Amino acid sequence: MADQYDLLVLGSGPGGYVAAIRGAQLGLKVGIVERENLGGICLNWGCIPTKALLRSAEVLHNMQHAKDYGLAADNIRADLDAVVKRSRGVAKQLNQGVTHLMKKNKITVHMGEGRMTAPGKVEVKGEKGTETLSAKHVILATGARARDLPFSPADGKRVWTYRHAMTPSEMPTDLLVIGSGAIGIEFASFYNDMGANVTVVEMLPRIVPVEDEDVSEFLDSALSKQGIEICTGAGIESLKADAKGVTATIKRASGKVEERKYSHVIVAIGIVPNTENIGLETLGIKAERGIVQIDGMGRTNVKGVWAIGDITPGPWLAHKASHEGVIAAEAIAQELGNKDVHPHEMDRRNIPGCTYCHPQVASVGLTEEKAKEAGYDVKVGKFPFVGNGKAIALGEAQGFIKTVFDAKTGELLGAHMIGAEVTELIQGYVVGKTLETTEAELIQTVFPHPTLSEMMHESVLSAYGRAIHI
Structure with missing residues (x-):
């Protein structure tokens, strides 16, 4: 039976x-x-x-x-x-x-x-x-x-997916990462720190394209300063792998087509x-x-x-x-008859996203651009890490926290962060959004000092012209 x-x-x-x-x-x-x-x-x-x-x-x-x-x-x-x-x-x-x-x-x-x-x-x-x-x-x-590139499936030797990249048979010397979503950027960050020369190619106009535009620009600059070459608005026309490496044909945003040689390629173009x-x-x-x-x-x-x-x-x-x-x-x-459970549909607007590169990226809700496209009149606050004592003491003074509010109701529409430990900080805003908080509750909340979380408070204050430390 x-x-x-x-x-x-x-x-x-x-x-x-x-x-x-x-x-x-x-x-x-x-x-x-x-x-x-x-x-x-x-x-x-x-x-x-x-x-x-x-x-x-x-x-x-x-x-x-x-x-x-x-x-x-x-x-x-x-x-x-x-x-x-x-x-x-x-x-x-x-x-x-x-x-x-x-x-x-x-x-x-x-x-x-x-x-x-x-x-x-x-x-x-x-x-x-x-x-x-x-x-x-x-x-x-x-x-x-x-997801594989249709013209060059991953072979585990020279062309990798994330799975191959986690258990490499050898250390890449010159690494091409195709795609700049969370997976691509995390591996680009990892292998760059480990000593590889890394190039990231993204077909869209900016990296981490689902994030707020200000975050994308800041991350592009930060990774470039770390030595990662960023190519946006670019596409891969072909990959030719052999025992020694991979030759990639890259079409730049300008329309220029060039061939580049790499030891390995990570394909991170989705699932x-x-x-x-x-x-x-x-x-x-x-x-x-x-x-x-x-x-x-x-x-x-x-x-x-x-x-x-x-x-x-x-x-x-x-x-x-x-x-x-x-x-x-x-x-x-x-x-099946249980009267004690009362499930609720999930609000997808309250699902946070995190990218664990260096610096970290985290967000929840609408970007400033998406909020405006949705018809909101917005108030936007922004506070830099360099204005926070704990960030300076940690030696992590690069980054910012950005908040987006509905100017009419004070509803928190979105929060966007880049910098040290923001993947831990974001949950504060997720709780706030789930509780349907407004700027009033956030402004009245006491944040401990000295912590990175104080920047979350300052960003809200900034949206309403009340920031203290900038």
Whole structure:
């Protein structure tokens, strides 16, 4: 007899495993299907191990600038193999942590390739051969993979995706990074700190194009000062790899076409949802270009089938997937008779974005440009790191915090940061937006001194002509 579940989750990334745990907390019988590693891409090959790499690069950077702090450090060097080994160790620890959480919450794990064959039926081909599982509800959380250049697929030798870049067989000498979103910029920052000559090519007019224009301009300048060559408005027309390196044909914004040689290339041009061969067509689940269409709770057009994370409309971020997992699990529990849960649709305007380069970038809500395009009359505040005592004491006086308000209501529309630890600071504004705060509450809030967070207060004050330290 097939295993029977209240909820079966296909995929164990930050969306899938969180959905499974929340379902179990609500008393559901839960199973989860995973074809590779518990924790999915994020824990094993994405968010976490990349942050371990970037931490090593940050420590190296600080050691190289020890004299700026009155310290001496001699014979400084990077051991790439050791850096990668540490990163993989971090990933392994978190994978084991998810394994423990599955056992703790009595979630049955089925290792193998899962595919929906009928409503409530999932066929799993894996370590136990082929088994058929039954569930009242199924959550699809199969994630995504790196998008290849159509004319030059990644080979893992000279042309890399993020996955290859995390476990390099050798240190690049001259590195080309194609794409300047979070993944591309983070690897550009890492390998630059590790000693490679790095070039970033972005087809749009500015790097990190989803961020506020002021942030993009500041980051472009900061990375250029660090020695990274930035080429915006440029495209890659061809890549030719051989045993010695890669020849790239680059069309510049001016229209000039040139050939450049690199030791390695990282392709970071987006993701492709993993929605092939999971049963979408069999069940008639609606999808557009592989992206499953859902309502605000995660329901697909087929009853009992839900979808979350990178196979659904963006932004494609781990924390968005996790939150969607909680919403879907609670909505399922509610449908199964739990009267104590009251799920709410997620407000996508309140999802923060973070890029862990040096300097860091973080944001939430509308950019100044998008706010104006939406018809808002805006008040904008901006405060520089150089005006903050803690930033100066840390030796991190480069950056700024920018806030965008509705001039009529005082609603916080967006916040945009670049500088040290802004990926930690941004959550203050996320909480504020979620609570639908206005400038009045933020102005009246007491911020501790001396902290970087004081700049968040000053930026709000600046929007209303009240900044103290500039």
